[in-house]
Amino acid sequence: MGLTGCAQERLTSAEIAREGAAVAGSALLLSDSSLGVSAANAATGTGATAATASTPTSAPISHLGLLRQLGGAALVAYALYDPLAPNWTITVQPESEAVVRLVLTMRSLTTGGNGESWRIFQRAAQKVTEQRDAKSYQLLSYEEGVESTRPFAQRYAVGTLRLVY
Known part of the structure; x- marks a missing residue:
């Protein structure tokens, strides 16, 4: 008992x-x-x-x-x-034939990953460069921050690339 x-x-x-x-x-x-x-x-x-x-x-x-x-x-x-979901979503927005804007948004509920946006941005920029058969890219602008939305704040990073052919 x-x-x-x-x-x-x-x-x-x-x-x-x-x-x-x-x-x-x-x-x-x-x-x-x-x-x-x-x-x-x-x-x-x-x-x-x-x-x-x-x-x-x-x-x-x-x-x-x-x-x-x-x-x-x-x-x-x-x-x-959902621990198997990726921490960041990456959106590629072409502005012209040689200029591309990358928008990274971090998921709201996460444990860690706060300082990794720059490295993920660099990997995404390299991948876009390879997919579009460019030799390299030139960084025109880069910004990261936190958007205070309710109920959870969300980290973001936005950058603009010029592809060099």
């Missing part, structure tokens, strides 16, 4: 088997309050099932339900963050 972490006094072997690995895995995540143990019960040494008229106790939480909620929250966080 101690390993299952349940707030019930006695469990049958079928109940223990039904909870299974979910109970053992979630035992580390649970606190006394989630098991229905109040401060009054902890002080007197009684469990969550011993309810007195003066101290109400909370209902025990199903460990399987708790794991489902945590899994759902993790799935929502993964969908919002």
